[in-house]
Amino acid sequence: MRSGDGLGGKAARGGIIAISGQLARSIVQASSIVVLARLLEPSAFGYVAMVVAITGFGEVLRELGLSKAAVQATTLTKGQRDNLFWMSTGLGILLSGIVFLAAPSIAGFYEEPVLEEITRWIAVTFALNGIGAQFRASIQRELRFTANAVIDIAGPTLGLLVAVTMALGGASYWALVGQQLTVAVVVNIGLMLVGGWFPRLPHRGEHMRDLVVYGANLLGAQSLWYASSNIDTILVGARLGPTAAGMYNRVFQLMKLPITQLNNPAMRVALPVLSRLREDGPRYRAFLVRGQAVLLHLVVPVLALAGALAGPLIEVVLGPAWLPAVSTFTALAVAGLFQAASFVANWIFMSSGQTGAQLRLALVTRPLVIVAVIVGSFWGMVGVAVGYAVSMTALWPLSLWWAGRASGIDIGVLFGNALRAIVAHVLAAGMAAGAVALISAAHPLYDLAIGVFVMLAALGLEALCWRRLRDDLRGVIGVRSLLRSRPA
Template identity: 80%
Template sequence: MSTVVRSSDGLGGRAARGGVIAISGQLARSMVNAGAIIVLARLLDPSAFGYVAMVVAVTGFGEVLREVGLSKAAVQAARLTTGQRDNLFWMSTGMGVLLSVAIFVAAPLVASFYEQPVLEEITRWIAVTFVLNGLGAQARASIQRDLRFATNAVIDIAGPALGLCVAVAMALHGASYWALVGQQLTIAVVVNVGLLLVAGWVPGFPRRGERMRELVGYGANLLGAQSLWYVSSNIDTILVGSRLGPAAAGMYNRVFQLMKLPITQLNNPAMRVALPVLSRLQEDKQRYREFLVRGQSVLLHLVIPVLALAGALAGPVIEIVLGPAWIPAVSTFTVLALAGLFQAAGFVANWIFMSTGRTRAQLQFALVTRPLMIVAVIVGSAWGMVGIAVGYAVSMIVFWPLSLWWAGRVSGIGVAVLFGNALRAIIGHLVPAVVAAAVVRLIAPASPLHALGIGILVMFLGLLLEVLCWRKLRIDLRNVLRVRHLLRRRPGRREARDWVRKTNSRGRYAE
């Protein structure tokens, strides 16, 4: 019993330090992505973004099919042999090649759907990324299984950084939407070649006799859920592009990406830390629950204040980040930011589904909820971009508590504390953000920078007042800050031996 506790403590330290490395790397990447949004929005017109967004909204579904859930299956597996890993590599690569060819051939259909001939050539170039992503998929899974968070972070920063450089250079030479295509291709090349170089293994030939059924089954169920998630999450861009044209699609895409920026940049590293750690703690329910609650708290108290303030001060934020030309998208961004609050609150349900291997239940949940989102967005499209955003936001608000209940029911994990954590985080940050927006509106500062500065100050003071008066919120924030204690801990020799013994028997590659 004592061995398990010490091993778990050592795992806690590695998870916390890995989380800081992953989040720090993702923050650096978010700065690059934010720079891309700010710079490219001023170099290119909305229609350039619209063309690429319309293509990616359709072809991106191929990326979900290409992945087939196999990377997540490799990370989640308690034990993965070298033969299984090699087979997964060739399966991912084969799917990448197959889909690249299929999308290349289907390019005229994409252009015909939107009635935009220029999209045919864009689609064919985007198709190249599927081969590259297929080659690097299992290399990334290998790095994540080994908890090599720093390596993963460096690669994920280098790709977008070089992609931005290429896009800016092309945009300055008048390349228009081709600058964005060049950005996509550069990122795919740099990231996947980097993953293959640092993964530390060379895939062998496919092997017979390896137990692949469970891995493929896990991936197949995850594929179904992710497919529904992708369609429901991108139907809005498709509708805007097909009904309102490339300029409107470009505006919608930019404000949607701006909303997703804090979510993606923090949820992705959180998932990379949470999935392998929680998967190894499945048998220790108490430790599992502790990691789950703490991880959720850290994620939400980083993401929600950013989204709450950005949505409340949408006008100044849009003018500062994108420029005055994008002001017509302010109302859409406000609604999407609200949706983002509840989307972030629901991510913990995915952690439970995937770390416990309940991807079948995740698929069932998607089968019930995602078609409802598609209907809500289609109905909302009658009122233009804002109506589409409202349909998306209503879906996120409804699905959040439902996802927690569903995940708790199938896993046996108590979710009441997770619901309470998220609700306090949403209310605790949203209320001072709304007050900040009211104060800014009352004062009416002369510049958007002054408006944003006043809003940040008012929100901080409001949050400070809440912390003084609201005991449970104070405890939540204190627990988030206590994560630093894990960062200072270093497992001793016996802890290290326990870690290696447990990992070799359950968590690493074995022949």
């Protein structure tokens, strides 16, 4: 068997393991959203979200793009790995100290004194994540998908148990702080235990420039991405207070659930595999096209239906107290559709080493996202979400074009994949929403059931009439054989 076929087999098995593991993690995270929304008041979520929206930027700085640099490198010596470990660990400890000292300033910015202690406890996670970063990179680089999946399930599961226990004991927002600390401790201890290596002292003779340049470019792009993706929570918290911030945060997390739970494992499989295939143009393009189609036809229908049935979904998942956030959620679901359609551009940038082009794209586009959200904030929480949705829609074709120009890849097929998925699933979701409006069952759970049934029926009808869509859906069902197949 050729080495390429062996890599395809590993990718197929890795994709199945990663998606299965992420499905389990999705269940845990969905349970966290549902259960904690009923145990804690919106302001509790708002307090923690207001802190994390700012301190999370430190997590981007702490990462410095070094993990992705290690994963995508064609070769990585033990000495380089050791040096990357000490760089990540040192940055993590440094940022823990900076965030700890910045706690009074963060509390003062929001004019919420309780945020000071929350910030100091959250600061601990930077040091923990810095220590574990290169262990995770090694596991991903070695395509050890099972170990990665087990760790990523164990952390959130134990974190949820701690949060529920503390919430039942009346701990309020401290339950959410305890959840974050537990996840960080469990995940990073797990990474170190299964990493399979022990860091030695730093090595002066190792060539680190290419890794650091790759990471620095990626850091710039990720910093701009983070700022543009979290300015909404900061604005809602600063202008409308912790209760509104909590509502916005919960519906935003609900929207992100299908995106993160499917894109993250897809990235963990795609980046190391595409990085190894980048010298083999036909196989690289074949994997890219098929991987994008599978991801889109898993994420887009969920977001389309969720946005179309936002009312009954919010009532069932979060409870009646969260219904004021329905319009906000609908707008965010639209943003999620186009955000998911843009992910393949990041695969191209990172796997081909074009992080400089990725940074230049971010320099052009991410300030526009920030401006759109700031303008939208004058119309409250819904305006913020609409501004975010408009900007994500505009960024989708631009990011694909930019990635194609930088890498020399014809993005026409990738654009067609995404457009076909969005049109098909949004149309089916619209039919589902119309059916629910006409029938209107006595309970929101019945409305959701009707909506799912009608959407599946509509999608089946579309597939019968639309050959390209039918081929895409066959590809999702036969993902293993697609990953193993050789391009013509």
